[in-house]
Amino acid sequence: MTTIKDIAAYAKVSSSTVSRVLNNDPTLSVADETRNRIIEASKELGYTTVRKRRNEQKLENLSSPRIGIILTCSLEEEEDGVDDPYFSIIRQGVESECLNQGIYTNKVIRSTDSHQEQIIEDIDGLIVIGGMNLGLLNRLKDSLDNIVFINNSPDEDSYDSVMIDFRKATTSAMEHLLNQGFKEIGYIGGSVSDDFSDNNLVSRDMRLTIYEEIMKSKGTYRRDQVFIGEFSMTQGYQLMKDAISKGNLPEAFFIASDSMAIGALRAIQEANLKVPEDIAIVSFNDVQMAKFASVPLTSVKVYTEQMGRVGVKMLLDRINGRDIPLKVTLPTKLVIRDSCGVKKKVDS
Structure with a gap:
């Protein structure tokens, strides 16, 4: 079956743009020529056949649930999604699964919107990608039971959530570097905004916490080998420049996102240094x-x-009557490529 990615490749645009055009996202500003090219590509690839079938199902079933999506990132950040596409890909999974289920996500709400409560009033279920302001969540408790969080689990006794095991994932990355014989391992990562606070605080990234625990357990932790900025290529580039300028580079780096690693x-x-000969790298996502x-x-x-797709299925199950909240943890896998280097001989 034709996917959004197929159409994006055919029309030479991003998957996010295709998804928003096909879902009639009112916040999207795109040239008519681009919009028409996407629509024509979807027709040529047979995507309209799927959409027509879903429209027919929607007409047959007027009680189809109305689902909203809350996005942590701003419109500008999503349009620059190539810099760190993590949340954009989750959204694509949500919207693709909604199409497969014959549901149209006609409500896109951003955490920066000042009128979130009014937008949420007429929906049957809500998928939160990232976080939600705690004050808003508390105000929704009496009016909206069906909420699924993706990549966050603020209250697993009340709400469904789709997560990964950051501890297990980070440990696999660090153990790989340690098993390669690297002892001095630096860290490059980003700050995480605390969307569950009314004060827009910054919370601690679990990847950094686990990195520190592992390095301290080995007796090799050094605070001056930890570099924190934002999750972007630009910051990855700048933070690595900072590390290089300080001298005494560690043998390897664990970098908390692929985008930051590419900048690094x-x-x-x-x-004029080489990866992995001078510096080995393991990244994330x-x-x-x-x-x-x-x-x-x-x-x-x-x-x-898949996190997005699972979130939709959980929300539909909740709408259809499940009362017990569930927390689903999807697996992760370390994919070995060139940047980590060949096995080094461990000093005896």
Whole structure:
């Protein structure tokens, strides 16, 4: 069956743009020529046949649930999704599964919207990708029971959630580097906004916490080898430049996202250093561009699109009468590529 990714490749646009055009996202600003090219591509690839069938199902079933999506990222951040496409891919999974189920996500709400409560009033279920302001969540408790959180679990006794095991995933990355014989391992990561706070605080990334625990247990933790910025290629580039300028580079880095790792690769190359000969790298997410980086990245694979699809199925199950909240943890997998280097001989 034709997918959104197929149409995006055919029309030479991003999957996010295709999804928003086909779902009639009113916040999307796109040239008519691009919109028409996407629609024509969907027709040529047979995608309209699927959509027509779903429309017929919708007419036959007027009680089809109305689902809203809350996005942590702003419109500008999503349009720049190539910089860190993690949440955009989750959204694509949500929207693809909604289409498969004959449901149209006609409500897209951003955490930056000032009128969230009014938008949410006429929906049957809500999928929150990332976080939600705690004050808003408390106000929704009496009016909306059907909420699924993806990549966050603020209250597993009340709400469904789809997660990954960050501890297990980070440990697999760190153990791989340690098993390669690396002792000095640095960290590059981003800050995480606390969307469950009314004060827009920054919370601690679990990947950093686990990294510190492991390095301290080995007696090799050094605070000056930890570099924190934002989850973007630009910040990955700048943070690696900062690390290089300080000197005494660690043998390897665990980098908390592929986007940051790709930026770091550029900084390393500009310094006439080589990966993995001078610096080994293991990153996180395994988005598509990881295997096409200048040095293909060893990365922890997160099944982001499946997280979105599972979230939709859980929400429908909840709408159909399930009372007990569920927390689903999807597996991750370390994908070995060139950036981590060959096995080094461990000093005796």
